[in-house]
Amino acid sequence: MMRTSGFAVRGCRVAWTRGLAKPMTRGVLAMIGQPARDFSQGPLDKDAWLSRKGAWDDKDLGTLMNANNAWRERMKTANPNFFEYNKIGHDPKILWIGCSDARVPANEIIGEPAGSVFVHRNIANQVVSTDFNAMSVIQYAVQYLKVKHVIVCGHYDCGGVKAALTNLDHGAPLENWVRHIRDTCRLHQKELGAIEVL
Ligand SMILES: [Zn+2]
Numbered sequence: 554m555m556r557t558s559g560f561a562v563r564g565c566r567v568a569w570t571r572g573l574a575k576p577m578t579r580g581v582l583a584m585i586g587q588p589a590r591d592f593s594q595g596p597l598d599k600d601a602w603l604s605r606k607g608a609w610d611d612k613d614l615g616t617l618m619n620a621n622n623a624w625r626e627r628m629k630t631a632n633p634n635f636f637e638y639n640k641i642g643h644d645p646k647i648l649w650i651g652c653s654d655a656r657v658p659a660n661e662i663i664g665e666p667a668g669s670v671f672v673h674r675n676i677a678n679q680v681v682s683t684d685f686n687a688m689s690v691i692q693y694a695v696q697y698l699k700v701k702h703v704i705v706c707g708h709y710d711c712g713g714v715k716a717a718l719t720n721l722d723h724g725a726p727l728e729n730w731v732r733h734i735r736d737t738c739r740l741h742q743k744e745l746g747a748i749e750v751l
Pocket residue numbers: 652653654676677678708710711712713714
């Protein structure tokens with residue numbers, strides 16, 4: 554039986570099972586050449602951040618492909634067998650269910666390398682019983698990959714949650730999706746109100 558506990562990771566509110574592996578190396582963003590934008594190495598410049606200078610929106614696909622090629626070469630140098638071993642398959646022990654928000658990259662914020670985290674993300678990190686996508690991911694992770702830990706990770710300032718808490722009609726299918734949050738709030742006000750803010 555899995556036991557869950559609350560945890561905070563860089564502003565990300567997490568509920569996960571105990572016994573998570575210790576951080577190892579940087580995560581999936583490194584696969585497309587993120588080291589140049591490694592914000593953990595120094596303070597952010599607010600003006601640059603707000604103006605999105607150097608952000609993804611000014612990069613074309615060729616730039617990303619070049620960054621991926623550079624990452625591949627770095628990996629081959631540092632770990633000559635990395636790709637050979639990955640051809641064998643993956644054996645992740647963590648299932649991550651998180652928000653699609655670009656600020657909450659799964660591997661990145663828990664310091665796990667490629668191959669260690671099986672990931673499902675959607676707007677507002679929802680697990681809806683009628684969502685065959687999420688249900689298939691969970692079934693595959695538990696039944697076949699036999700993951701040991703399931704992390705459901707929310708985060709502050711979630712646009713999906715904020716959208717659900719307004720009276721605006723966002724149009725289908727987005728409106729249908731955020732409605733699950735409205736229903737959860739309406740039906741479980743007492744339990745939600747009792748959750749301790751970390
Ligand atoms: Zn979100």
